[in-house]
Amino acid sequence: MPEVLFSLDSSRKFPDQDVVGHNRWHPDIPAVASVRPGQSFRVHCREWFDGEIHNDDSAEDVRDAPLSIVHALSGPFAVQGAEPGDLLVVDILDVGPIPQETGPLAGQGWGYTGIFAKQNGGGFLTDYFPDAYKAIWDFSGQKATSRHVPGVSFTGMVHSGLMGTAPSAALLDKWNKREAALRATDPDRVPPLSLPPLPQDAILGSLTGADFDRVAAEGARTAPPRENGGNQDIKNLTKGSRIFYPVYVPGANLSMGDLHFSQGDGEITFCGAIEMGGFIDLHVDLIKGGMDTYQVSENVIFLPGNNNPQYCQWLAFSGISVTTGGEQRYLDSQLAFQRACLHAIDYLTTFGYSPEQAYLILGAAPIEGRFSGVVDIPNSCATIYIPTEIFDFDVRPSAHGPVKINPGKGAPTAKF
Template sequence: MPEVIFGLDSTKRFREQEKIGHNRWHPAVPPVATVKPGATFRVHCREWFDGEIHNNDSADDVRDAPLSIVHALSGPFAVQGAEPGDLLLVDILDVGPIPQEDSGPLAGQGWGYTGIFAKQNGGGFLTDQFPDAYKAIWDFQGQVATSRHLPGVSFTGLVHPGLMGTAPSADLLRKWNARETKLRDTDPNRVPPLSLPPLPQDAVLGTLSGSAFDDAAAEAARTAPPRENGGNQDIKNLTKGSRIFYPVYVPGANLSVGDLHFSQGDGEITFCGAIEMGGFIDLHVDVIKGGMQTYGVGENAIFLPGNNNPQYSQWLAFSGISVTLDGEQHYLDAQLSFQRACLHAIDYLTTFGYTPEQAYLILGAAPIEGRFSGVVDIPNSCATVYIPTEIFDIDVRPSASGPTKVKATGKGVPKSSF
């Protein structure tokens, strides 16, 4: 096993650990460890809500989830010799649930969860159609996930970090805040908001204290969206065997990682759409000097996907176009097309006995594939959603005999509303 350079005690909260990570992006957050190019090491990661979501049959914890505390990130880790303009090469050697703990109160100890976030608390991709909070608990057996709340479904997890990235420079941080403020000001009262402003409340910035903490917390960026440094990209194929090349903006690169997922569908459409968990990740790092200019990677990471994906051979695909539910035509709106494809898939799965919320949760957590299929034929873009049929216990393909109903478990999906 590689050396653990960031360990976590499962009995303590994120702020109480021996080494303190962070939950905001800022160049002043000091590294918790420094490694040499070519190093291999292990990092423990807390589940993104630091234990606020519980293994039970209530969705009140999802309804009340405190967004001000996310994400609980491990790091930053400085790499000797890395300088702005370099590319940081990161290999994911292994990743999984909390090691050697197959049961316990924390997500990752034998279980994980998927949540539909309420519109008043972040919402999701289909928040107008699903405005209330729901939750599904998944049990892990080896690499397979099943849920008492979603009968007739099981699949191999495609374990990956939802969030990994390098620290922004002061200039890049200012750009983020300026452009996101400008967007937010176009509709400041929107629910959910168009962007999240810096929030000193509940900020964790490593070992920063006093005026240094106050100054950084006032401008540190929230970790919710992906940005030029990587961040919360939620790419399900960024898994074991992947090699990622991150732009370096500060000396040492200052790499951070967290938000581990046991599985996820493309888009993580319920917002908490993956199977969230804590766990470990083994990384190897190296530096390509001057790589940003050499390879034209001025912003945003590039990567080689891992080669350990679960293999599915049978798929059922749904398409959507850029027309709203009430018939309004939009011009080449690929996001709207993907929303419509997801809604068509949800409508279809309800004919087999699933509730719309159960179908929505399945699309968020199972290894579905989302694709932009046509984005040039005015006025309609076309997006598609591919569902592997092998994840269901019943045959979900259309047939002359009609749909077979899934056997209900009696649990249903826990709901909580405002």
């Protein structure tokens, strides 16, 4: 096992650890440790809400989830010799739930998926699913099952939803200005178009006093992906992946967190993955001057992991860029993907699932999402592929009609 450079005590909250991570992006957050190019190390990670979501049959915790505290990130880790313009090479050697522990924290043998309420985060289909729902998933080896979504069992693609390097002061300023300009176009929108810096509940490592106050007022929220990587929620960034991150500050200052036991492409419920705490083993190296050499001035490139679940039978659904009200949109690929998801949800309800249970399946199971046609005006075509082997029954269309399953107690809900 590699040396543990960032450890977490499951009995204590994230800000109360001996070494404290962070939940905002800023170049002035001090590194918690320094690593050498060529070094391997282990990092413990807390799930993104730091224990606020519980293993129970209520969705009130999802409805009231405090978005101001996310994400609980481990790091930053300074890489010796890294300078702006380099590429940081990060290999994921291993990743998994909290080892050898059962208990009340997500990652201690279980995880959760949430449909977030429109008034508190929303999601890809929030206009169709405006209320909060939750599903608890139990882990058995690599398999996940849920008492809230019966009839499905699948192998998780365990991965880190969030990993990235620190922004430079100039890049941070760019983020804050462009996202403020976007909010200004519709300042009263629910959910908002972007999240401004928020000093409330900021966790900034070892910073104190005036430095803490300044960084808390400037630091970018960790919710979206940006040029530094960040919250990309790519399910294929799993064991065996190699990621190339742009370096914007001396030392690179790499941070990570938001571990997922499994996820479908898009993480469409916003908390669509199976969220958990756990560990990640990393190996780092540098390509000096790599940003110019390979024209990677922003955003990451990566080699996907090599231990994906071996599913070979799929049922695919398509959608085009026409709204549910019949309005034609021009090559709107996101709308086409939304319509494909809605078609899949409608289909799964014919077997007895509620629409919310079907939505939770699409967020948590290892579905494949694709933009399949983006050139034939006026309609884009998007598709989602659901592995048929995850179901305990045959979900393929047949002359006999759909089998009716017992949907169980259903997914807990909570309304505002």
